[in-house]
Amino acid sequence: MGKRMLALLMAAALVLALGACGGAPGEPSQAAPEPPRAESPAPESGAETPEPSAPSPEAAPETPPESQSEAEPEEAGEPKVGVVYFSATGTTAKVARLIADETGGELFELVPEQPYTAEDLAYTNDDCRANQEMKDPEVRPAISGDVSGAYDCGVLYLGYPIWWGTAPRIIQTFLEGGELEGKTIHLFCTSGGSGVDQSVRDLQGLYPGAGIADGKRLNGATQGDIQAWIASLNG
Numbered sequence: 001m002g003k004r005m006l007a008l009l010m011a012a013a014l015v016l017a018l019g020a021c022g023g024a025p026g027e028p029s030q031a032a033p034e035p036p037r038a039e040s041p042a043p044e045s046g047a048e049t050p051e052p053s054a055p056s057p058e059a060a061p062e063t064p065p066e067s068q069s070e071a072e073p074e075e076a077g078e079p080k081v082g083v084v085y086f087s088a089t090g091t092t093a094k095v096a097r098l099i100a101d102e103t104g105g106e107l108f109e110l111v112p113e114q115p116y117t118a119e120d121l122a123y124t125n126d127d128c129r130a131n132q133e134m135k136d137p138e139v140r141p142a143i144s145g146d147v148s149g150a151y152d153c154g155v156l157y158l159g160y161p162i163w164w165g166t167a168p169r170i171i172q173t174f175l176e177g178g179e180l181e182g183k184t185i186h187l188f189c190t191s192g193g194s195g196v197d198q199s200v201r202d203l204q205g206l207y208p209g210a211g212i213a214d215g216k217r218l219n220g221a222t223q224g225d226i227q228a229w230i231a232s233l234n235g
């Protein structure tokens, strides 16, 4: 009896033990993928090899389009054109607008930080502001606003009224306000009768590196006159 009971107990224990092992295989099989996941850096590091070649094709197309688009205007020989002018009473401004229309250039008005009143411009009065400025070669009337874009232009048309035979001092403020070496500057003026030549000589002498090429008096110029002038410069 004792042996039978012992045999039964052992048989029961064996059945229980087998049952417990039946669940166990499932666990390792779930745990088994984990190590590969932990090893996944290895495949990734293996994938690093093709990665450098992937960015390089991407970087390669990016660089040429940028450099091409920047280089295109220069390669095409089409420098940016700017039309810069000072006009105290509007006469030079009208001509400047015609030049901008003709050339497609960007207009930059040199607006004095302290605007000129009629009294300032009353040149029959020896002491009026305009006359005082023209007597003092050191005066540089400040320009209001931002005209820095003008210094990015390869070709500039620079206009002014003639004051006492030459260019107003604010033109010198502009010429000294940025890098103009290697540019081409065409001067233009309006006046009560004086020509442009003295102002061209004066500005060329003061700013020999600025690329001041020539000048023209353009009082009452029509679009046709401007067209002919621009054509003569480019021809």
Ligand SMILES: Cc1cc2nc3c(=O)[nH]c(=O)nc-3n(C[C@H](O)[C@H](O)[C@H](O)COP(=O)(O)O)c2cc1C
Residues within 6 Å of the ligand: 086, 087, 088, 089, 090, 091, 092, 093, 121, 122, 123, 130, 131, 160, 161, 162, 163, 164, 165, 166, 190, 191, 192, 193, 194, 195
């Ligand atoms: C202070 C001052 C000085 C001037 N000096 C001369 C001059 O020397 N010769 C001349 O022909 N006109 C002279 N003018 C006349 C202007 O050059 C002329 O009216 C010009 O077209 C005005 O241009 P704006 O309207 O663009 O300012 C002078 C005008 C002023 C206000």
